[in-house]
Amino acid sequence: MSKTNTNQPSPKNILSWFNPIGKQTGGLAFILNRVTAIGLTLYLYVHLIVLGQLANGPEAYDGFVSLMNHPIIIFGELLIVAAGIMHGLNGVRIILTTFGIGVTHQKLQFYILMGIALIVILIFAVRMFNA
């Protein structure tokens, strides 16, 4: 038994935004945009924390930055790059459809843009892990 249903619109339903069950291409793009946006926002705070190390002097900052060469950290940075690219290109699709461009081909737009995103992410991955 669950509690009495809340089948009505409410801001409390926001977690339903992230449920991929039953979603189709546009809905999955919607989820992707939100997940990447949250990831980028969280990264902003991490970035500020890293920059905050400057206040503790050059040694503290250099020591912290040397951690950035760890493969896990590089992978994390790659996720940030991937999030930025996918969010940006998905945003292009939304701008185009909002201006009435290619609305009937919005799925195709998504597939093409995500294809481009994948290629760019792979290029970044190769360069970052070989640097």
Add this chain to the structure above:
Amino acid sequence: MSDIKWNITLKIYRQKENEPSHYQDFFIEVDPDEYVLDAIERVWAFQDRTLVFRHACHHSTCGACGMRVDGVEKLTCITSIRSVTKDGATLKVEPLRNFPVVSDLAVNMGSLYARMETVKARSILPITEAEIETPKSEWNNTDDQYIRLSDCIECGLCISACPSAATSPTYLGPAVLAGAQANGNPIDPSLVKLLDSEDGLWRCHSAFECTAVCPSNVDPGRRIMNLRTQVISDNFHKLFHKTQGKTDE
């Protein structure tokens, strides 16, 4: 119809007034080429007469039997069992989202009907208005004698599928915006303020789930984007004329 029989389990959402919701399993033998609504009706007829659901026409015209079938909004009268499940499987049937549940699978769609009236959505229109992007100035008046029913059957599937409608009680919703768009280009001046607002066109976040689930080819997503284009264009024109007026002064 075929002679093949499948045994499936219908996992149906149950809720009565002031009682907690739960799912109830019903084991049933079906012809896979029957429709989901047929199976639900058989459960009601032979297993549980307290099961409440909406239906009327059985041919996708009335829009009454909209439900969620395995998480996807469907008109159950035209959704074949074969297309959504397999022999021996469980099929989950739930009421539409974003409408208050009256009982079990029946929801109160009063908010949708009221909003459709607010935007002056029409149920009958001249055939020339069928083209989504054709402005009024290009409508062929001689065709006005040929009228047709609006594509929208007000089934509410689009509102159930829309993620923005799930979190905003005041959002007009895809069907309503599509109804406003069907009034023609340019937008009815009395509706501009309502449509060009936070709870109007700009609440849509382009998930296009409305278009994906629409059983009647209304394409609400495309209509919303068309309204946006019109509003953006009008606002640019107003801005330009205001700027020009100031320059002239």
